[in-house]
Amino acid sequence: MTTVETSSAISVDCAVFGFDGTKLKALLIKRKYTTDDLSADDLKLPGSMILENETLQGAASRVLEESTGLRDIFLKQTSIFSDPDRVSDKEMDWICRYHGIKTRRVVTVGYYALVKLTDGIINYTLKMGARWVDVDDICHLAMDHLDILSDALSVLRKEMIYSPVAFELLPKRFTMRQLQNLFIAVLGVEIDDRNFRKKIFSTGILKPTGEKEKNVSHKPAEYYTFNRSEFRKLENSRNKLGFIGNWSY
Amino acid sequence: MTTVETSSAISVDCAVFGFDGTKLKALLIKRKYTTDDLSADDLKLPGSMILENETLQGAASRVLEESTGLRDIFLKQTSIFSDPDRVSDKEMDWICRYHGIKTRRVVTVGYYALVKLTDGIINYTLKMGARWVDVDDICHLAMDHLDILSDALSVLRKEMIYSPVAFELLPKRFTMRQLQNLFIAVLGVEIDDRNFRKKIFSTGILKPTGEKEKNVSHKPAEYYTFNRSEFRKLENSRNKLGFIGNWSY
DNA sequence: TACATTAGCGTAAAATATACGATAATTAAG
């Protein structure tokens, strides 16, 4: 006879991405608790069990505020990781002790978050014992957190192309090269400077600030800001009739 | 003090789409149980609680096999619906009684599935008391199932453009017009016949069968099949270097 | 002062998307 599962605990784990101007980074946390069997110093994604009467989104926001000190940052669900064996018995032991709960199974919901890497947030996260690691250098994480991170990264790649998430990772004002480097870092492609510039400008979503770089040993670049209202106008004017469009499977 | 939620029940709900040659349909199930307070005859999506040691994907597959008689159909996770108030107390009562469980909260995972509407499946689903309803005509469903369906539909729309899911909804052999009607039905746009044809053929993913329609009161159209291996080749040959591509936010 | 470096402008060719003309094959209607 089949029995219905009623005792699943639900957690959220967040892949938090930042961009330092050249490389894409992820926020990782050192695991605090160890046993004889369990390696003491592996890294994990920021995460938490959900609390009573808490939305998943709410739990993820809470985790982010705890680990970065920030509210209102870009946050989006990716996938659910529900394999009954996704955490080993030993890991389960750790989880139950760490969170002070008793459960046979933990299902986790992946989120990805995008933050602007300011000095403020870097200091805060360092103080909390977290680290910003190049995503390319991450080859092992606690439990199935590498799967969760990889999944988030692939979602980020898709979103970069079809929605203006790039600007969530850049400072309020940024140069064209910063923007281009971000695309290169995330998508892993070469991009011709001149064509990139043309493409971006043709959308009209960048507003020039009139300000320029200082103390750089080359022609100083202008700073731009993201024109969100112009973007919305664009978005609405599309999707009319008669078009087949860009599917290009 | 915060308390960790350990007693969430998890369910899956599936938005199952089919295409009848003209309209996009969704599979809906009549609710069986009623009380004085609860309207007796509303419709819901096929769904289930997850069983012990069952993956979510596994639960969704099981639900689909139960409701359509089919295995190995296209199935993909959409979002999670976790609002603590997503089901009212009365609904909660119904759920607990219906499933024979006791829980304070049910989190559900949305899936969307694509099936080929053959006579076989239509007969099976009718026998099971389910119905295929035009998605445009669905304006109310049990609990938050309309949200789940809408979410699935918006995922389907995106996927139609960037991956060849269309062919999951069509018979093995189909005419160009069937394919075009599917795009029109799902995306809600007008498409010029001649340009659509050119676009599709230029990808090389359709294989002509040499067979033609019979007994139609117009020039009979050729049947094509989807060339999945050719599609994979295309997919791999893309994503090389030096391209910016089609982002067209 | 020359040089290395990146910003920023422009132009031509190639590829893709769009609009629409014309003919072909079938059944239905007269």
Place this chain on the structure above:
DNA sequence: CTTAATTATCGTATATTTTACGCTAATGTA
């Protein structure tokens, strides 16, 4: 048997977008 109605299928010209790449400008450094 002829004509009409309907949809398939091919084609062509124009507009738009993408790609490849040449050139000059402005800055700090050697």
